[in-house]
Amino acid sequence: MKLVHQKCIYFSPIIVVAVIFIFILTLIPSVNQAPKNLPIAFVNADEGMTVPAKGKVNIGDQIKQNMKSSSTAQSSVKWIFVSTTKEVEKGLNNQKYYGALIIPKDFTKKQATLQTAQPNVPAIRLLVNQGMNTAASTIASQVLNGAVDKMNENMRLQIVKRFEQNGTQLSANQALALAAPIQKTVINVNETGTHSVNGNAPVSLFQPLWMASIAGAAVVFLAIKKITFSSRKEKIVNQVGFVIIGGILALAAGFGLAWLAEVVGITVPSFLDTALFLAIAYFSFFTLISAVLSWLGLKGLPIFVIILFFGAPLLSMAPEIMPDFYREWIDPWLPMRFMVDGVRELFFFGEHLTWNHSVSALALISLISLCAVFASALPASSVKKEKSHSI
Incomplete structure (x- = not known):
């Protein structure tokens, strides 16, 4: 068989392995996609309220401090604390943030009504910068929703504990409000639309x-x-x-x-x-x-x-x-x-x-x-x- 006398045949296994090696290297960045310091804006517009015997109470500030204490140099998310909603919108359009969490000015006042006969559930706005990057905006959406879910859980436990301490039974309206003591409104900004290859x-x-x-x-x-x-x-x-x-x-x-x-x-x-x-x-x-x-x-x-x-x-x-x-x-x-x-x-x-x-x-x-x-x-x-x- 003359084919075995061709020297290049003996090098073919090395060539095949080398090609496989080169192409497998291209997969390295995609194998372990772990976000690090993903910038997400945080706006606390909560004006708070004055409570007898407690003085000035601002739950938005408490949430802000919790966010600051949870952020580290190795965190998956980097919370950027911004003063105004207008500044956030500008940052989203300039591709500075993958998302934003906005606490409204009446957040504390509405939260206080959850212990009354007519509860008024406070709301938080979540902005997702969809057009900036498909994968990163998906992660930002998960982080934002997870943050609000955690707030909901903590707030629910605190309010239920107060009811127990006061020996008060929950009304139907209060029980319904405590199912989700914080509402969230998710808004996609700079949307990719339906005919954009999923944003790619x-x-x-x-x-x-x-x-x-x-x-x-x-x-x-x-x-x-x-x-x-x-x-x-x-x-x-x-x-x-x-x-x-x-x-x-x-x-x-x-x-x-x-x-x-x-x-x-x-x-x-x-x-x-x-x-x-x-x-x-x-x-x-x-x-x-x-x-x-x-x-x-x-x-x-x-x-x-x-x-x-x-x-x-x-x-x-x-x-x-x-x-x-x-x-x-x-x-x-x-x-x-x-x-x-x-x-x-x-x-x-x-x-x-x-x-x-x-x-x-x-x-x-x-x-x-x-x-x-x-x-x-x-x-x-x-x-x-x-x-x-x-x-």
Whole structure:
């Protein structure tokens, strides 16, 4: 059997195991998703009340102190104590908080009525920043609901104990109120809607755009490699043509992807803004990949395939859920993160295409990449040859 005489056959088990090893590494960030210091806002608007023999009573302040004492550096939640509801709403829209717990101004007054014949159950508002991150907002919702459930349990025990000490029997209204002595109203803000791939539409759009960037850069690179340049000037002029071609590809990719997203059923709030932003993202990726190819050749292409497999799982995760190593050393350097953040702002936060952080970051990547592409047209050997000819 001639096959056994091929040396590559003996290396195939090693290659197979190596491929499995590389791909299993991509699962590490997703294996143990434990949130750490997930920022959730807390607003105590409770005005309290004056009680005979007790003086000023403010249950909202007591809850606030309990929250502060329960927070540690290693807590899954980081409670951010905010002064006003308006400040919270601004923070939610600016993606500072994954959720918020708001105690109303009449909380103590209504809580005091639970021991009267006409109980008036106090209410707490829970805000969940749904568009910020699907997984993190789900965790925030669970934390907020759990916090109110714990308050309910503590308040129920305290009130029942007072009734027992006073030897008073509960009326039907009081018993009904004590079933849930604190009402909670859950409100989703910056909602993802029903046609957003469960809130993961920004991440879903990344992969086709990234692969199209790799394909476009590879095709243009191979086309340029076939051209013979007679001078350095001609090569530089050709690079200008490269930029124009990249712009055309970017517009085609941006508008094409936005249109196809609508075709498959994804809700695109502003087609023009989304298409133009995707075009900017494509051009940034295209120039980045082209810069590496211009210096390393096609052997640089696997770098971006590996970035895809290692980076894609992180894009759907909030930084507070990532392991420390990935959050501090991998996530900040992922170029596709700016694309996902920008699309999320357009889709879920009512933003329009402006010169924001995402656009400026993508533009900076493009600028640096273009400098590298043009620099590749000026190798030292070419400069020396031109100088020798001029002499």
